[in-house]
Amino acid sequence: MSAKTCRHDSTATPPPVPGATAGTTTPRLFSTLARSPVAKSPVRTIARRALMLGISLFAVAHAHGARAQSAAGVTPATSAHPHRVPPARSGAANSGVRPRRAMQSPGAAPGAAPEAVSVVGSGSTRQMQSVSSRDLQFMVPGMTPLKAVGNLPGIQFSTSDPLGIDLWSQSFYMHGFTSDQLGFTVDGIPLGGQGYESYNGVPVSRAISNENIGRTDVSQGAGSLDTPSTSNLGGTVRFYGNDPADRMGGTVSQTFGSYSAFRTFARFDSGTLNPSGTKFYVSYDRKDEKKWLGGDSQFQQMVNAKIVQPIGERTTFKTYFDWSQEAAASYIDNSLEEIRTVGYGIDYYYPNYGAALNAANGIYLPQYQGLSDPKDAAYYRGIETSSYYVGGMSLDSQLTDDLESKTTFYGVGKRYDAWWTSPYVASPSGAPLSAQDQAMSTRRLGFQTDLTYHFRNHTFNGGFWYENMVYNPAMEYYNEPNSADATPYDEVAHRGTPFLTHWAYGFNTNTYVFHLQDTYRVLPHLTLHAGFRTMVVDAGNRVLYNDPAYTGTTNPPSGSLDATAAALPQFSGNWRFAPHNEFYFDISKNMQAYPQSGFGTASPWGAATTQDFRTLQKTLAPETDWVYEIGYRLNTPMVKGLINLYHVDFSNRQQSISVGPLAEARSLFENVGSVAMNGVDASVTLTPVRHLSIYNSISYNSSKFENNLTSGGVFYHLKGKQEPNYAKLMYKNSINYLVSGFNLHFDTLYMGKRYLSYVNDTRVPSYWLENLGVSYEFRNAGVAKTLKVDFSINNVTDERYITNMGSGGNPLSGDYNTLQVGAPRSFYGTVSAHF
Template sequence: MTLKLHYLGRAALVFPTLFLAVPALAMNMASDAASDAGAEDSGHAPIQVIGHRDPVGLLPAQDAPRSISAISSEFITKQAPTMNAFQLVNILPGANVAMSDPYGLSASSGITLRGLGQDSIGVLMEGAPQNDIGYFYAYPAQFADTENIKQIILAQGSVDIDSPVVAAAGGMISLSLDDPKDQMGALVNLSYGSYDARRAFVRVDTGEIGNSGVRAFLSYSNNRADNWRGAGFDKRQHVDAKFLTTWGDSNRASISFSYNDAKTSTYPAVTKADWKAVGRDYNFDADYGDGNLNYWRLYRAPFRNLYISAPLQVALNDRLTLNNSAYLQMGHGNSPYGTELWTEGNYLGTELLDEPINLPGAVDGKANVMGNWTGKQFRVGDVAKLTLQAGAHRVTAGLWFDYGTDRVTQSYTSLNADGRPVDEWGYQDKAIRTADGRLLAYENARTVTVTKGAFLADSIALSDKLGVDVGLKAVNVLRRGHNYLPGPQSDIRYSSSALLPRAAIRYDVGDSQQIFANVNTNFRIPNEFALYDYYYDGVVVSQGSTSLKNEYSVSSELGYRYNGAKLSLALTAFHYWFRNRQVPTILNDGGAQVSATVNAGSMRSHGLDAEISYRPTEGWGIYLSGEILRTKLLDDLPVGYDFLPTKGKNAVASPKYQFAAGSSYDDGLLFGSMALKYVGRQYATFMNDESIKPYATLDLSIGVHLAGMLDGKRTDLRLNAINITNPKVLSGVYSVSSNALDTEGRGGTNIYGSAPSYYIGSGRAFVGTLSRAF
């Protein structure tokens, strides 16, 4: 590009300073709430009201013509520093979070938004996608440390047209990192809590590095906690860094790094029968014995991940702006399980192995082993857009490119005499092999996913009060893969395209009120595992297909906002229509955890989201939110050669009612917060013949600012109580089933029931934190 290249020179300074940054001390913790950060730029001034500041940090003013909720640093800094992003947004309307541990370290967690699952929610951090490229999941324990998060935006039901995500009918969670401080400084947080939880966090801000105009921060955290139930413990080390330079009125360039290294325990999901019989004692075993496949070390998951994001904004002239966001994602990890192997009678795909395998520790031809589910991902992409202000029109045009590889292997690793795996990472060079040296694997595939998109949007200011937005996004997704197991399948290729129109209208009623309406479209391709054959005992038990139908949805919203000096509120009515609704679940096949997708046919849902923030006095705020949701399946579910009579039933994992309350207080000496969440009944089967009961959780915090008693530098002492009422409940649906009870199909056949499984709600925990700025 030759156009205005001199504007890019300052941005280029970011990269060499990665090698020149020098750690320094002292940190100014004054946080910018940035209430309009992350909101869609509508081309006119956002609503501004002067009154009491928002001490709750849960309803910053929004201007986009769609439903948006947010939490900012005022709320985040009062919560337990161990919490992850999913736990933090749980209080916002529509968000239903099922956590298996109070500290948010385990990957055994789930989230739904307006009844739509975790693989239907896009997640961005500094504009870079965090979702898994093959399965669309995001893992909140890998995200940035909460001390570095400035704001989390929750967009229920829609995403920005330039967002690099697919499969986001449920909406989007967008994390913004705190900018590096103008002055040199440091922050140290030390925490200790229940279950021998220990956490240390250190952040250093450089201020301006020399005369480069670049400033940066670098942070490191180390977290360890025993499992709150059962044997085992979790460990997490994390590094965040951000380099930033700004110039002129609206030019900025930054690059952010987030590295996570963790070994976390898996909490076993439970069926209703096991829950009634055992309750919270349903755990993995603390000790290893001969034949014991329930030993906790066989379910301990190690993962390493690196995320890099480099957003750039350059004003090419007074009407034309260039935005570019490049990103990179790398990760490797193992989700293991305990199983058995025999020296003879094994299959590799459909091939019977004539020669016995070398199986260390085998007795009578059989041995316990660790089954590995290893994934190694690489993903790189870029979003580039130009925005032109031409009179009443604000026109945006851009391109998106994304390339990713996913190497998935289910292999086996031998165990030592004490039950510890020889290699907990499941690396192939230490895995069990066939007599002729091939990797013995249940699954062995590599998938390349290439996504290309183009978008065009126009935001039209028809008057000072009335605006209309229209846009069109075209997306093509190509998957190419290779199945390395012997059998009828080798190379696969799947390609799908979609045109996704959208429109919105907004009307400002005075200076503090807004009415908006919108219509959005979305689609998602099937998860990559649906493309491959799966084998058991030499037989194809699940046949992959490249002719699967995409999920397609149309959503609409009608909303109202009011932003006053003491009172702010937002009400949004919404409606969804789905075709080929894809619902993920987990199957157990010979000990291996097999992901599967159920096509639930067509579905409709509608409901109302509401949130209110009241600030009666300076330093005190109250927040209330809620959702009423109604869902309806429009088709019977095909099962075998018959149909299950599911038409008219409710969707799974879609509570009809959710309510939350939050409060925050800070008088300059004492501070505290409260977060209460109630979740209604949730069905776990398409026949609605099994469900979990409503439940509520309560988090509290109390603290004191000690700076005035010491040297004037920020020093805070805080105590957090997580889930203080400690209800013994099932917190969410882990895997759905078609029907729990035997049911007669439409064609008269008996369709046998199968038990769904659930997350066991986490226990109570207390965390004390001493925070000190230098």
């Protein structure tokens, strides 16, 4: 059994059981929608009551707001400027409507600017930093926006793909937490996990183009209580799309680069269309590139659209829609042995199908012959094909002078196929390999409603979030030809019927979250914040198809698991003890819902037997943590600085662990017990002279297991070992010079050593990486308002290094195929015009 089998199974998949009917044709069950198998329970009763309470609260508030506006004499607006306050009615003393309060993020000091105004989060009671749209311009156009977020301290972004299209070869960590343990939103719509094959996730690079992002707020410690997420153990990342422009115009951008990279972006803004202020934009984003290693390619196209409609003077309606489509070939996984023996040049055989046939028959290329398992070194192809739909609408209202509401309804859908040519399952044609598809579809529907009430020095905020999700994963196999001259199965076209289905599951999940918080300005320079969230995640599955010859049982695990927390508290504060100087602290408890996946995978529902799952139902507890942080901020025109100290007590940490020999490793869902994390982030941005800024940051993280582990009858000494994949030490530097349309920036990253195994007996070395960019912007260039020319070099010194790791899980001890090689030096040029 191959270690690579874990790749599209989210964990390792055992080989076919002898005697399995490989040639049997099975019906395609993937699109079947699951109904929840969960019986009525007290948890559901509580959740229903919470749902009704939230709806009633919203309805009563809106009714009260409508009456209050009527009493105050507020009339529908005829101006194109939303939220402009009308004058007081004549003859009514002191009855005029006061200016509207600026909408604030909970946790910010009342009366202070929103948290996003400063890169170091001035005024926030938590560690809060922001990435502006200008920061995104320093990257290669089309690169995933997570790359810009990765420049902040404590955040580790890695990718083998220069444009970040391939999800398999990238990872995102924040204070040691993976992207599936963080909270992500775009315009208030929950994006779910950002990892490869995340059951509920929409990667932000599939949801919005960089040019349409106005700002990004990042909380590295504890996220805001109102974030719609059930996975934010280690913080939140909130993306805010910019609104359509008030004047008609547009942007066109064209990028060319190494490895035939070609990216086109076009956006049209309607401008204000009528006296009520209606406006919209629509954009199209297309990019493709050849892989820098191997013979395959990557492609993505995306459409974004947004409409803004003011309703009267105090209400704004917005609706957003996104569609994206991808066919992204991935880079193959490497082990330390493969890199030492063969070098950095290992990739899939594609397009040499004959070589893949030979390898499946035990005839290997010369460079692979010295490996302990040459069959597991390379395969014909690995590619993901997907399509995503994200839609939402929001209503933002100033109900009274002191009462604000925001309600968002959304729908998310995706179809995802993770392909890999398996040399361990034969085709009916007689070929010793087949096209394996880890298929999934997800549909999420939900809404969130929030009320914010200002009373004297208090800002009260409460809200309710509900979501229903249907998730259907399946493992299917398609026929490959038994001839080197024949045409292999076309994964992108994806036609035909699978000849074999190992398993197919259907999940139905209901999420109920209620939050309540108060931000209290005790003194003009002292703010305290306290609140809590109640979370109920009711998930269950049923088996849609089962191949007993593969699973070894006629009754695979099925049933429900509830992740419930009556109160997850958060306490924080901010003290501005001198002009431009402030201290802050934060204490919070967080919980993550159970991950969902299919048979034999790193999920409670991936248990080997029904009895194992029944045991988990009684004994398993969700991942939880307590996060403590304290920090200092300095915010002056010349110096912006941050020092943040944090400690995390992590309980019931559940990991995907690969055990057994390298060639026969399989992933297990293990509770590795408690983890204690201590770390520090520090950053400073200096502006010594006009036009020049220098940014430096350093972060240190010690994340140690507190328990030993016995797995498969083998004892592993984990206690005191560092968690794998995340660097203990990172340093980042950026120098930026901007004057009269000319911009020059140079970035440096130092990534410290990272452990591969849980017992820390294997690791990858540290590395330095540099990027350089230069641009010039011409104003009033003919018909264009601005014309910009940009040139950049990634990996200036052509460093050879290991970038992403842990893509298929990590071994408890030793080596494993789970490493990705970083891209070599590459060049990109862009011409863009704004009209």
